[in-house]
Amino acid sequence: AREFDKLCEIPKIRDVRVLDGVINVFTDTLFCTDPRSNKRHEIGNFRIELYLNGDVRWFNLTRRVNGMRSDMNAPHVWSDGNACLGNMEEVIPQLVANYEFAALAMVCIQFIENVNVKDQAGEHINKWPVAE
Numbered sequence: 001a002r003e004f005d006k007l008c009e010i011p012k013i014r015d016v017r018v019l020d021g022v023i024n025v026f027t028d029t030l031f032c033t034d035p036r037s038n039k040r041h042e043i044g045n046f047r048i049e050l051y052l053n054g055d056v057r058w059f060n061l062t063r064r065v066n067g068m069r070s071d072m073n074a075p076h077v078w079s080d081g082n083a084c085l086g087n088m089e090e091v092i093p094q095l096v097a098n099y100e101f102a103a104l105a106m107v108c109i110q111f112i113e114n115v116n117v118k119d120q121a122g123e124h125i126n127k128w129p130v131a132e
Contacts (some may be wrong), residue, residue: 003099003100003101003102004016004018004101006101006102007023007025007101007102007105009102010102010105010106010109012027012028012030012109013025013026013027013028013105013109014026014027014028014045021051021052022049022050022051022052023049023050023101024047024048024049024050025046025047025048025049025050025105025108026045026046026047026048026061027045027046027047027048027109028045029042029043029044029045029062030043030044030045030046030074030109030112030113031043031113031131032074032075032112032113032114032115032125032128033115034115034117034125034126035115035117036117036126037126039126039130040130040131041125041126041128041129041130041131042062042128042129042130042131043060043062043074043075043112043113043128044060044061044062044063044074044128045060045061045062046058046059046060046061046073046074046112047059047061048105048108048109049081050096050101050104050105050108051096052096053096054092054093054096054097056083056092056104056108057080057081057082058073058074058077058081058083058108058111058112059073059081060073060074060077063128063129064079065124065127065128066127067121067124067127072121072124072127074112075115075121075122075124075125075128076111076115076116076119076121076122077112077121078121083111084119084121085111086116086119088107088111091107092104092107092108095107
């Protein structure tokens with residue numbers, strides 16, 4: 001219950017719902033800056049699914065763009081909600097194992113708001129609209 005309360009207090013989180021053992025975190029609009037151009041891009045509002053087995057899925061509720069393989073939910077996030085996590089791959093299961101869902105939600109938001117343009121998935125950041 002305390003962890004749920006912490007989740008609801010995190011900035012950029014609009015709503016939290018638990019359904020069938022999955023914690024669904026709904027965000028405000030998330031943005032990411034392309035370091036190549038210093039332009040801030042509007043990525044969109046998300047539903048982030050946190051599973052008790054350590055899986056995480058990101059679904060853009062605003063838009064998807066045509067990226068490397070198919071439509072992408074965000075830089076580094078494929079159409080099926082799976083992500084190329086890079087060095088985050090070890091952190092996420094650790095947070096789930098320790099039931100630190102508030103910390104996990106913050107990490108998942110930071111993941112969307114940062115980009116590595118040196119990899120093929122991240123180089124598509126410029127396909128999201130520039131924020132006004």
